Amino acid sequence: MADLHDEIQREIAGNPILVYGKGTKDAPRCGFTLETIQFFNRFGYPFEVVDVLENMPKRQALSEMTDWQTLPKVFIDGQFYGDTDILGPMAESGELATLLEKTFAGSGVSPTIQLR
């Protein structure tokens, strides 16, 4: 279990936007994972999707770490933000755009598309 926690912490630390989901970016295997990929595509910042569909121990570790039972699970800048139920309203209020700008500030990464 400790190894899994380390692996997850490394992934979270290494990716400003990280989605744990079912399936990959190219081949999502769950409607909500697909929706989350489309959601972040709209923002144009790079993000990583880690497929944990078949990895029950890792799913268990993630659920315990976040007190959140369902997939996908989204981390931004090391913080847990739940899923698009949480992020959707944050996008509407502009809070998410501000968070992403802050997250990528100074990283040399700018969004590939601008929606404003």
Place this chain on the structure above:
Amino acid sequence: MIDTVITALLRETMPDAAVEVYDLTGTMDHLEVFVRTKAFAGVSPLDRHRMVERALAPARADGRIHALQIRTATPEEPHG
């Protein structure tokens, strides 16, 4: 019906909950639920979702709910 089940489960911990259930796929197991209760006052969006999921855990566990989108609001908030 699943909407009656969901409302009853939510009201066990949130007795004043006003609950709307939407069937997203026509199969009655991919659902959207909108919960309005004063229990959400001062509670973060993440914790509101945790409260709803915890209340609905029995229906999750036995598969009556397969997929669930959650919106939340207090009586004072305009919408979820």
